[in-house]
Amino acid sequence: MNNPLLANFTTPFETAPFDKIKNEDFLPAIKKAIKLAKTEISSIKSEPLPTFENTVEALDLAGKKLNVISSIFFNLNSAETNEEIQKLAREISPLLTEYSNDILLDKELYERISQVFNQKEELNLSPEQKTLLEKSYKSFVRNGAKLSDEDASTLRKIDQELAQKSLQFGENVLAETNKYVHFVESEDLLAGLPDSIKEAAAQIAEEKGKPGQWAFTLAYPSYIPAMTYLKNRSLRKELFIAYNTKSSKGDDLDNQETIKSILKLRDQRAKLLGYQSHAHFVLEERMAKSPQAVMDFLKNMLVKAKPKAEQEVAELEAYAQRLDDLDRLEKWDFAFYSELLKKEKYELDDELLRPYFQLKNVINGVFQTAEKLYGLQFIPNPDIPVYHPDVTAYEVKNQEGKHISVFYADFFPRAGKRNGAWMTSFKGQFQSHGQDHRPHVSIVCNFTKPTKSKPSLLTFNEVTTLFHEFGHALHGMLANGHYETLSGTSVYWDFVELPSQIFENWCYEKECLDLFARHYETGEKIPEKLIERIKKAANFQQGYQTVRQLSFGLLDMAYHNQDPARIQDIFDFEKTVMKQTELLPDVPGTLMSTSFSHIFQGGYSAGYYSYKWAEVLDADAFELFQENGVFDPETAESFQKNILSAGGSEHPSVLYKRFRGREPKPDALLRRAGLIN
Numbered sequence: 057m058n059n060p061l062l063a064n065f066t067t068p069f070e071t072a073p074f075d076k077i078k079n080e081d082f083l084p085a086i087k088k089a090i091k092l093a094k095t096e097i098s099s100i101k102s103e104p105l106p107t108f109e110n111t112v113e114a115l116d117l118a119g120k121k122l123n124v125i126s127s128i129f130f131n132l133n134s135a136e137t138n139e140e141i142q143k144l145a146r147e148i149s150p151l152l153t154e155y156s157n158d159i160l161l162d163k164e165l166y167e168r169i170s171q172v173f174n175q176k177e178e179l180n181l182s183p184e185q186k187t188l189l190e191k192s193y194k195s196f197v198r199n200g201a202k203l204s205d206e207d208a209s210t211l212r213k214i215d216q217e218l219a220q221k222s223l224q225f226g227e228n229v230l231a232e233t234n235k236y237v238h239f240v241e242s243e244d245l246l247a248g249l250p251d252s253i254k255e256a257a258a259q260i261a262e263e264k265g266k267p268g269q270w271a272f273t274l275a276y277p278s279y280i281p282a283m284t285y286l287k288n289r290s291l292r293k294e295l296f297i298a299y300n301t302k303s304s305k306g307d308d309l310d311n312q313e314t315i316k317s318i319l320k321l322r323d324q325r326a327k328l329l330g331y332q333s334h335a336h337f338v339l340e341e342r343m344a345k346s347p348q349a350v351m352d353f354l355k356n357m358l359v360k361a362k363p364k365a366e367q368e369v370a371e372l373e374a375y376a377q378r379l380d381d382l383d384r385l386e387k388w389d390f391a392f393y394s395e396l397l398k399k400e401k402y403e404l405d406d407e408l409l410r411p412y413f414q415l416k417n418v419i420n421g422v423f424q425t426a427e428k429l430y431g432l433q434f435i436p437n438p439d440i441p442v443y444h445p446d447v448t449a450y451e452v453k454n455q456e457g458k459h460i461s462v463f464y465a466d467f468f469p470r471a472g473k474r475n476g477a478w479m480t481s482f483k484g485q486f487q488s489h490g491q492d493h494r495p496h497v498s499i500v501c502n503f504t505k506p507t508k509s510k511p512s513l514l515t516f517n518e519v520t521t522l523f524h525e526f527g528h529a530l531h532g533m534l535a536n537g538h539y540e541t542l543s544g545t546s547v548y549w550d551f552v553e554l555p556s557q558i559f560e561n562w563c564y565e566k567e568c569l570d571l572f573a574r575h576y577e578t579g580e581k582i583p584e585k586l587i588e589r590i591k592k593a594a595n596f597q598q599g600y601q602t603v604r605q606l607s608f609g610l611l612d613m614a615y616h617n618q619d620p621a622r623i624q625d626i627f628d629f630e631k632t633v634m635k636q637t638e639l640l641p642d643v644p645g646t647l648m649s650t651s652f653s654h655i656f657q658g659g660y661s662a663g664y665y666s667y668k669w670a671e672v673l674d675a676d677a678f679e680l681f682q683e684n685g686v687f688d689p690e691t692a693e694s695f696q697k698n699i700l701s702a703g704g705s706e707h708p709s710v711l712y713k714r715f716r717g718r719e720p721k722p723d724a725l726l727r728r729a730g731l732i733n
C-alpha cells in the first residue's frame with residue numbers, strides 16, 4: 057500500500073504532502089505510527105542499564121512520525137474539516153489516548169526514569185536536560201506511577217468519573233443555551249440594534265419556525281450584541297436573567313450537584329497524589345508555583361483596581377441618569393450605557409479605522425516588525441503544498457539567510473473552519489544526531505473577507521488578533537532547543553501568552569503603525585490623533601474589566617484551594633466570595649458558577665488567574681522595549697534568546713528574570729490600564 061503519510065516526505069523542507077494525502081490515509085497511518093512508536097518504546101526498555109540518553113532523551117525522540125501525522129490530522133480537523141474527517145477524529149482520538157495512557161502507566165518505563173531521576177545530581181546534566189528529566193519524571197508521578205495498585209485503580213476510577221462529570225457539566229450548559237429562545241414580534245422593540253444584528257435575529261426566528269419575527273438566544277453572537285445595543289430595558293433584563301440562571305433551576309439540567317461532585321473528585325485526586333488541594337496540584341506546574349502566590353497576586357491587583365472601577369461605575373451611572381433618567385444602574389444596563397459612553401468619549405468605530413488596515417498591508421507590517429526585531433525574512437514559496445487555496449506558505453530565513461521555519465497563513469472563514477484564531481504547528485523543533493529539525497508553524501484566523509468592490513479591510517481588533525497569533529508563531533518559529541517536549545510553545549500555561557500578548561503592544565506604537573497603516577485608497581498614513589484615540593479607548597473602563605477578571609479568578613481559587621466539604625450551597629458560596637468584587641447591585645437568584653465552563657468543563661481550574669498574570673508579564677516586559685526603543689536591537693536580541701528561543705528549557709521565572717533583570721512587577725500593567733499614574 058502506498059500511504060503518502062507513511063512515506064518519507066519529498067516536498068520542500070519535508071512539509072506535509074497535502075497534494076497527495078487522502079482522508080482514507082489517516083487511520084491506517086496513525087495505526088502504523090502507533091505501532092512504530094511502541095517498538096521504539098520497547099527498545100528503550102531493552103537497554104541493560106537506564107541512562108539519561110537511552111531513556112529520557114530516547115523517550116523524547118520516540119513517536120516522531122506519530123506526532124507529525126496526528127498534527128496534520130488534527131490541524132485539518134480544525135481548519136478544513138468535513139463529516140468524514142470528524143468521523144475519523146472520533147475513531148482516532150481514543151487510539152491516541154490509549155497510546156499515551158499505555159506509556160504513562162508503564163511501570164517498567166517509570167522504574168527506569170526514576171532510576172535516572174534519583175541520580176540526577178551526579179549526572180552533570182545541562183539545565184535543559186535537568187528540566188527534561190524532571191518533566192518526564194513528574195508526568196509519570198502526577199499520573200499515579202508512585203501509587204500502590206489499589207490506590208492507582210482508585211485514581212483511574214476518579215479520572216473516569218471526573219471526565220464524565222465535566223462532560224455532563226458542559227452538556228447541561230449547552231442544553232440550557234440551546235433551549236432558550238426569546239421571540240420579538242414588533243420591530244419597535246429592537247431600537248438601537250445595528251442592521252446586521254437585526255438581520256441575524258430575523259434569521260434565528262426563521263430557523264426556529266417563526267419567519268417574519270426576530271429572536272435572541274443565549275449563544276454569544278446573539279446575546280452579547282443584544283445586551284450592548286438593545287434600547288429596551290425590560291428585554292435586556294429578561295435576557296440577562298435567562299443568561300445568568302443557566303443550569304441552576306433545580307431541574308435535570310441543574311449543575312449545582314455536578315459542581316459539588318467535581319470539586320470532591322478533584323480534591324480526592326489531589327490528596328491521593330499527596331497534595332494539599334487541587335490548586336496545589338495544578339499550580340506545582342505553573343510559573344506562579346503556589347496557591348498563596350496566586351491569592352497574593354489577585355488580592356494585590358484588586359486593591360489597585362477597585363477604586364478606579366468604582367469611579368467608572370459612578371461615571372456611568374451619572375451618564376445613564378443624565379441620558380435616560382435612570383434611577384439605578386443594574387447589571388443589564390452596564391454594557392448598553394458603556395457602549396454609548398465609549399462612542400461619545402472617543403468617537404471611534406470600526407468603520408473609521410478599517411480603511412487603514414488592508415490585510416495585505418497588515419501582513420506586511422507584521423513581517424517588517426519581525427524583520428526589524430529578529431532579522432526574519434518571509435518568502436512565499438508556491439512549491440510548498442497547502443491544504444486549501446486560501447493558504448499561503450512561506451519560507452522563513454534569518455539575517456544570515458539560514459532556513460528557520462516554514463510558515464503557513466490561513467486567514468479567511470469558510471465552512472470547514474472552526475471559529476476564532478489560533479496558532480498551531482505541523483512539526484515541532486528538535487535536534488537529533490547533530491541535526492537541527494526546523495519547525496512548520498501555522499496561523500489560522502477568520503478575518504473579514506474581500507468583497508467584489510473592496511479588498512479585505514480589518515477592524516483594529518482583527519489587527520491585534522493577527523499580531524497576537526503571530527507572537528505565538530514567533531515562539532514556535534524561533535524555537536532553539538534540543539528536545540521537542542520543551543521546545544517552542546511547550547511552556548507552562550501561565551507563561552505561554554507572554555510572546556503573543558507582548559507582540560500586540562506594537563500595534564499601538566506609531567513607529568510600528570507607520571510601517572503599514574496606510575489608507576487603502578489614498579495611501580495616507582493613519583493620523584496621529586486616531587492612534588491617540590485608539591490608545592485611550594483601549595483603556596476605557598479598565599478598572600471595571602480588571603475587577604471582573606479578578607472576581608472570576610478569585611471564585612476559581614475559592615473553589616479549588618480548600619476542603620470542598622465546606623461548600624454547602626453553591627448560591628451562598630458564590631455570593632460570599634463575590635462580595636469583595638461586587639460593583640453593581642446584586643440580582644437575587646442569578647449566579648455564574650453553574651455555567652462557569654472554563655473551570656468545570658475546560659482546563660482552567662485553578663488557572664483562571666493566568667489571563668491577568670500573562671498581562672502583567674507582557675506589560676512589564678514591553679516596558680523594557682519602551683525604555684530602550686521599541687525596535688532596540690539589544691532588547692530584541694535578549695527577548696529572542698531568553699524567551700522566544702528558550703521555550704520551556706528552564707523554569708519561566710528563571711528565563712523571565714534573565715530577560716528583565718528582575719522578577720515581574722505589576723506596575724507596568726497598572727500604568728498601562730490607567731489604574732496608577
Ligand SMILES: [Zn+2]
Pocket residue numbers: 524528553556
Ligand atoms: Zn494566545
